[in-house]
Amino acid sequence: MDHDKLSTVMRELALRAGETIMDIYRADDFEVKVKSDESPVTEADEAADAVISAGLRAAFPDVLLVTEEQAASHDKTGETFLIVDPLDGTKEFINRRGDFTVNIAYVESGVPVRGIVYAPAKERMFYTLPDGSAIEEEGPFDPVRPGATRPIRVTEANNDALMVVASKSHLTDETRDYIAKYAVKEFKSAGSSLKLCLVATGEADLYPRVGPTMEWDTAAGHAVLLGAGGQVVRFDDHRPLRYGKPGYLNPYFIAHAPSVALKPA
Incomplete structure (x- = not known):
């Protein structure tokens, strides 16, 4: 896998999917359907999935793609694949609470080694660089030109608090x-x-x-x-x-x- 290309493509697709989601989120009304497992799905889930899936298949045609909104992809298995949830937090989206995200990841040998999480309503975006380290980018976001970023790191926890x-x-x-x-x-x-x-x-x-x-x-x-x-x-x-x-x-x-x-x- 070309990790420089992967990082660029995932970031651009997440932002473009986020734009699509927010266009629908800001509308007066949007369609909500119920899937076979009784979970809700909106036109935003499907539109964002179309953007991301087309982009990933064009950029990485030989890599298995698994996405929540395409049931046929759930029957395919492997240890190395791209995996997508185009709109995680559909209930939050429907209730207009803002805690929803675009998720794209690359799994290698069973481990998610690269990924991006974009929360368009909260204007927060977290992703891995080509070397695997994690950053948060500051908005406003441009799909082509990355803005200022800062490295992120887990805290040293106080187990008493x-x-x-x-x-x-x-x-x-x-x-x-x-x-x-x-x-x-x-x-x-x-x-x-x-x-x-x-x-x-x-x-x-x-x-x-x-x-x-x-x-x-x-x-x-x-x-x-x-x-x-x-x-x-x-x-x-x-x-x-x-x-x-x-x-x-x-x-x-x-x-x-x-x-x-x-x-x-």
Whole structure:
């Protein structure tokens, strides 16, 4: 893989998809449908997917592409592939809460090594550079010319006063019970893959997910967190979370700064 090209293409496509999403978000009304799994999908999901998929297939025709909005791609498996969630946080989008993101990642040998997370309504964008390190770019954003950036790094956690982030729309009793095992100084909720990025920037130390997610939900944020020195491990045994699983379904997981003393499940 040409990582210089990959970084440029992913950034441009994420921004162009974000523009498409925001055009629909600002409209007086937009279409919402229900998929076979009972989850909602909007015209913004589909329009953003069209932008990203066309761009990735043109740039990397020989690389497997898995995207949430194309069910046929879910039957294909491999250890190395591109994976896309064109609009993560559809419920946040529908309710106009702003916590939704564009997610594009590249998985190599089961590990998400490159990725971009763009939150167009919040004007925040996080991504990996060609060397794998993670940065946040400051807006306003131009698809062709990158703006000012800053490197991001996980915090050195104080285990007596942890900063914890969890899901805004999917905060389960099991998640609350697990968080209660820690000494928590600050708790915040956020939608979509932004939670992984908040750990990457040091705005949170710990993000436990005791609930179902798909690989396209997490791969881009996972790549950003790895690039910032963080980790994502399975909830049950704290082994690294791997990608390319059958059906692309994740087990429960914990994203954290390495300095967090993890509690058992």
